[in-house]
Amino acid sequence: MPGAMEGVRVLDLTTMVAGPVATMMLADQGAEVIKVESPHGDLMRHFSRGRNGMNAAFLSCNRNKRSLAVDLKSADGLEILKRLIATAQVFVHNFRPGIAERMGLGEEIVRAIRRDIVYVSITGYGTKGPYANQRAYDPVIQAMSGLADIQRDRDTGRPRMVRTIIADYTTALTAAQAITAALFARERTGGGQHVRISMLDAMISYLWPEAMPSLTFVGDETDPSDGEVGPDLVFATQDRYITAAALSDDEWAGMCRALNRQELIDDLRFKTARDRSVNAVERRTITSAELEKWRADEILPRLLANDVPSAPVVSRFELLHDKQVSENHILEEFDSEQFGKVRMPRPAALFDRTPAKIRALAPRLGADNAAILAELGYDADDITRLESNKVVHNSVKKESAGG
Structure with a gap:
């Protein structure tokens, strides 16, 4: 059965975690997501050695996608992307403010190619304000949103980070839901729109109901930290x-x-x-x-x-054998010719008529270049020329050629 997002083509120009996880969720639900990367590839590809050129972090953020590795600084590369834009319903990037415009990929240009496209920009701080042009990774947003203050050590008062990239994942969930809502509005009105999502917005909204309710009534604010410095909800028993x-x-x-x-x-x-x-x-x-x-x-x-x-309090290794996890098939295993046996969590939302599922593992860099270019009307000679001129890059072909 087709997924709920079947027939939606998403161009994913995002890197790292928040954007890729958002588009991966759409891919799990049936969308065709084309991950557009530079010839160097998403930085996430290079963080650890992994297995046969694929690391676990990238694999877990980019399943069910196709990969096009193209040099967008070249005229030919930009032309390839513009042809793709004409075929897509969603365009997503996480460039800092102004960069998309300098690349020739601002909303005005993209919408001139595809009038009804849903244009999505994910930033750290939004498009205006004193921090708008600063780089922002998850720890920075944890610090700026108040989360590190919430996690401060109860004995020393030292702020602490949550030891997972919760701001990235919260932004990913926010983005995926917003894209779906924009597509729903597009179906009803026929028009696309620009969806702007900042990590700081997403994290403050996430934290507010539980961590900052005492700041809600203007003029009657009290310190949200009152009562937070006692023991947390992890308790020691005699053995665990x-x-x-x-x-x-x-x-x-x-x-x-x-x-x-x-x-x-x-x-x-x-x-x-x-x-x-x-x-x-x-x-x-x-x-x-x-x-x-x-x-x-x-x-x-x-x-x-x-x-x-x-x-x-279950360890991550214990989780692999937990009866609740096993009974609900939360973790699935896949046999891959390239990467061997791989374990991943299934999509969390269970649809009874339009199931979300893992159809393919994350692609090697540029693995789908030839197929995507052929779909856009490029013939074999064109593709050879683009490869020779280093407009497109295929890591698999390079490795097989001994490059």
Whole structure:
């Protein structure tokens, strides 16, 4: 069965993570995504050795795509892309403000070729303001959005980063949803539009409801960090770390019963959700001390029997053998002639009529040059000329020729 995005061609000029993951999600859902790279390739291709010229990070951000490696600084290369634009519904880049225009790929030029195209620009800070032209990677956005402040060490007060590129992934999800919405609007109105997404926008929006609600009412702001400096929700038991969260009155009562501390149920410091929030540091300190008295295999069944959301803190290796992960087939394995056996998570959204799926692993640099050029009307002599003039680059052909 075709995917939900079947028939949509996306030109992906993005690099690194946020843009590539956004377009990969569309590819999983059936879109034809052509990854347009320079002859050097996306920087992500070069971060680790991997297997047979493909590293795991690039593989995990670019599956289900075709690769066109073309020198857009050349007139012939730019002409190739312009021919492609005429065939596409979506054009995505993550250049800093002004660069697309200098390359001859600003919205005005692209829309002159394809009037109804959805033009998407992903930036670090947006298109205006004092930081607009600065480079921005995930740690920079974590620092600027308040996330590093939220993660600060409770003993030293030192800000800390989340040890995964959460700003990139949040931006990717925001971009994928926005592109889908723009395509929906295009179907209804017949018109394309420019979708602008900044990583800083995406991250502040993501954090606000939980981490900054006390800044919502103008004139009545309070410090969002109040109550955040107590123990976090990772607790030590006698043999391993677990997490447990009691938000509702019933869950708090269940936790107290599981810990044999029933007297805390009616303790005025913790009687209501608001009381527990105001006294969060004290509550977590008591909870932490009580949980340290138990083994994980003793306390977790008690917590679950009392309907308290809880779980062991699972290592990434343990995840490979977790029964819940296995039962739901979250991880899939693929046999590749080029890369051997590869494990990847399946697309998270399960469609019952238009399934998203992994159809192909990430392409080698320029692997689809000849096929894409032929679709655009270039004959064999044209392609040979473009290769000889280094307008297009095929890493697979170069390696097979011993180059």
